[in-house]
Amino acid sequence: MRVNAEADARQRLDMAKWVAETDAQMAAARRLADAEAKGGEAVAEANVQNKIAEELARQRIGTGTKEAGVIAAKIRALEGENRARRAAAEQRSADDDLSYARTELALMGQTEQARERALVSLRNQQQAARLAGEIGVEAAQRWLATQEQIADTHALKAYADAVRQTADTIATDWAETLFDAMTMRKSTSSRSIRAWPAFARSPARTGTAAPPKRGSFPTSTPPESVIGRTLP
Structure with missing residues (x-):
């Protein structure tokens, strides 16, 4: 019976821990949801509050205590440093892109x-x-x-x-x-x-008259109408 009681106690503790963690996750989600509607700094503040609540729950420290104040201050300082580092990185990336664009413009006219x-x-x-x-x-x-x-x-x-x-x-x-x-x-x-044979046979080249076509000129035989006619 004692073994069963200890098992039940552990089960209740695990259940309570799960419920507490789930409630914390739901609260964090609600903070972010409300902050998303406002945007900007509200989102950043919600993230900080969620990290503070998570750390307090991990160390089992109640809110409003001196220890809770120290933890919250440290987390806010750390998040501030992280935001500054991210902002510097983003600005450096933008500066690099601007320098690249200006260099492209300056190189116009050069070879590819x-x-x-x-x-x-x-x-x-x-x-x-x-x-x-x-x-x-x-x-x-x-x-x-x-x-x-x-x-x-x-x-x-x-x-x-x-x-x-x-x-x-x-x-x-x-x-x-x-x-x-x-x-x-x-x-x-x-x-x-191909044109040479005809050119070579032309009258201009041979110096002789080309043979006349049949019927083109009178023949040496007089026509029948004048045969036997004598001159006066």
């Missing part, structure tokens, strides 16, 4: 390869500046040097591909032009050869 290489370098420098705070300045500089070597390699490959493509285009155009010229010359020669 030059623009692409300069913009990749700018992005690498921006990323290195962000990494410096996480991995240290020296490590970020080594990362930047490696990325620049990678970008140089890609740029050289792109340039070689462009040169090869241009050479292929020029060679193709030259071959087509040469083929057209040879075809035209061959066609002209064939027409000249």
Whole structure:
């Protein structure tokens, strides 16, 4: 019986804990829902209140106590620092985007390869500046040097591909032009050869009159009407 009583007690405690946690989650959800309707700072304040309530519940400290005040103050300070860090990160990202756009504008008129290489370098420098705070300045500089070597390699490959493509285009155009010229010359020669026999037999070339067509000129035999007629 004692074992059953202890099991029942644990079950009741677990049930009470589950109910308390569920009530806390529902209260947090209501805070956020009310804050979402107001927006802005109300949402931020609701998140802070939820974190304070969660920590007080975890440490089993009642609200209104001195300990609760200390915990609330620490959480608010921590959240303030986190918000400032996030705001700085967002502003840095916006500044990077603005710098990128201005660089794109300044590179107008340059070749595509030059623009692409300069913009990749700018992005690498921006990323290195962000990494410096996480991995240290020296490590970020080594990362930047490696990325620049990678970008140089890609740029050289792109340039070689462009040169090869241009050479292929020029060679193709030259071959087509040469083929057209040879075809035209061959066609002209064939027409000249076919026309040569008739040209060679022409009166202007032989110096003799061409044979007259039948019935075109009088023959040497007089017509029957004048046969036997004598001159007066």
